[in-house]
Amino acid sequence: MKGRRLSEEEARAWAKVASTVKRIGPREASLPEFQAALEAGEAELREEKKPARKTPPRALSPEPPAPKVLVPPADRGREKRVRRGKLDIAATFDLHGHTQISAARALPGFLIAQQADGARCVLVITGKGREGQGVLRRNFLLWLESPEARALVSGYAESHPKHGGSGAFYVFLRRTE
Template sequence: MTDRKLTDQERRAWEAASRHVRRLDGKRSPRVAMPDVPGSSPMSPSVSPRSPLKRLPAPVQNRENERRIRRGKQAVSASFDLHGMTQDEAWRRLPQFLSRQRQNGAQCVIIITGKGRSGDGVLRRNFLHWIEMPQARSLISGYAPAHARHGGGGAWYVFLRKL
């Protein structure tokens, strides 16, 4: 927190908001345990972001493919939009999509995560965790942020390993 002074407008707003607030008579409100909300975990229930992972070799990024896609010389095979999905649903469907596209011979797909309201959306942030998980990592050879014409900061190129 900063120690800056409130502006007149901020002070008036605070006074208006706190005008009808009364102090409790020394009583503290009881602590209530927050219930688990379905879909609120960043990973599937069996995988938490802090659980130790058995690391596979780092995916090799194919810079030449990335350049060709950014320049429009190589087509993107498919796209997968995570908008409107819960975290659990997105996590469950992402490896399925990658596997299906790999079976179809796709070399590059776009995963659209969106940016979120503050520029650091939940799906965007978790995508970077998910793509490193063994279920997805074994299918890919690399990934990179998408060019503006393909969604920019709210999308990723995912390069699939050959069969």
């Protein structure tokens, strides 16, 4: 430790204390004695036991895996056209009131129907949920990665505040061939 120098009085006090200290000696010196006692059966090795837990550990629900983004986000040009009103939103699908399962079942049907009608852009309202981490919002991108949706969706983007902001997404559909 770097610091100030000791005064003469402090140095004398330190020297007096240091002169009373006895060296412990090398740690290995007692090891051969212990080995001999162990072989003779005079000593025994004890395993340390950890105290048992009072309560079993809580099982945490597994987090859904992060989506491997195979459906690319929308290109900025198309997203800007929707925000400015140059590209119409053909339909809106509101997931409020849906359970996770019913929303996962209804979304592909909605996208198929809209693509069949020739829609190019739809608005899907997921809701924000608590602190922006709602179940439907969190799983929306996972649903877009399903094989059915990948064949229909060319891109997506978070919506403009006038369309729902972070609680809604523009979904851009592929053209039918």
